[in-house]
Amino acid sequence: MEKSLKYILPESELPKKWYNIQADLPGEIPPPFNPAKGQPSTPEELLAIFPKDLIMQEVSRERWIEIPDEVYEIYKIWRPAPLIRARRLEKALNTPAKIFYKYEGVSPAGSHKPNTAIPQAYYNKINGINNLATETGAGQWGSSLALAGTFFDMNITVFMVKISYDQKPFRKTMMQLWGATIHPSPSEITNYGKAILKEIPDTPGSLGIAISEAIEMAVTHENTNYALGSVLNHVLLHQTIIGLECKKQFEALNIYPDIIIGCVGGGSNFAGIAFPFIQDKINKIKKTEIIAVEPFSCPTITRGKYAYDYGDTAKMTPAIKMHTLGHSFIPAAIHAGGLRYHGMAPLVSYVKELGLINAVAYHQIPVFEAGALFAKTEGIIPAPESTHAIRCAIDKAIECKNKNEEKIILFNLSGHGHFDMVSYEKYMNGLLTNYELPQEAINKALEELPEVKL
């Protein structure tokens, strides 16, 4: 342990099952609701856009769910992912804390997202679906699904949030190389996109709008389903491979993290690293401090309301109970495009309500400062989303220094930032701003929450 830097599990130790936290949560998470019908949504309603296997995982209470062989074989291309001790960062901070990060940037798409893109494509394929429509923010999810599309020989259509489409042109090339078709969102090819463009021609777009466009495409086209890169229970389930590996890696080291940190957009990479450890917290085996980190300009958990809301701007999804800023909320055009989502995964929201996790929000500039320090010390250039987790890990390590505590800090380095050079360039040239977010903007969007009577 003393000299090692990297903790790599042998391929034979790759977990064979995902962990379903729904088996261990006290109580039941509130069910999805159909405001038009005034009653809870049925699994059948979801069959219009999702394959039955994924719907079954969505509502499953089984603790362990087998990873299919075909998915397992593809996971092996980059998994198990390394757990790395950030010794140079520790030294730069002069902290007694031990900082570890799980590096998900080793996947072909460069983030954690293929962990769920691969099984989602697989389950659609075995249910006879050949076309998938989806949205993407920063381009990470779109490229991950494009990658899965190439493995399973499926057609992938991606609606990419306009601001990212302009900021990250090479993500687009990457998706095209893997055979996907890309449209900037809002686009001219859906009715909803056209309506938004008419109303706000220069909109930067948002994940909420792009989701509506992708769902519209799935609903109006034959043999076409929709795939979501975060938020839903089955997505979080697939991501638990991250935390399950971490647990094995820490077991081999004979230590256990005191603090676990992840950035949150829709909540999937955070849940992926945290849920297997939260199981120990629920069972009162450990008291780990678990922190979700979000951008100040899209503060879903720290300033949103825990209420039923739609997952998309056009209200096509069922209403789900989650921390939300309101489905009409359009976040400022920060560079962490993957964190610009108005809602939060219902399971992450629920564990927050239970007091099992905390949340903090950071402004854009201190977050990029943390990313730059990480790049200079550890070498890896992090995705702007991941720098939120790094900022928090650094602050916790400094706290350890001030209190002279030797805590073990683990954070999820959800992806690399190789396609985010325009953002880093702006940061270096002093062109980034910290966007303030007036309470009225949140209150206004919250006025539009659907009425739900259970």
Ligand SMILES: *Cc1c(COP(=O)(O)O)cnc(C)c1O
């Ligand atoms: C998409 C993305 C996120 C945010 O999404 P979650 O579902 O909250 O994980 C974070 N980091 C990276 C690198 C991403 O691509």
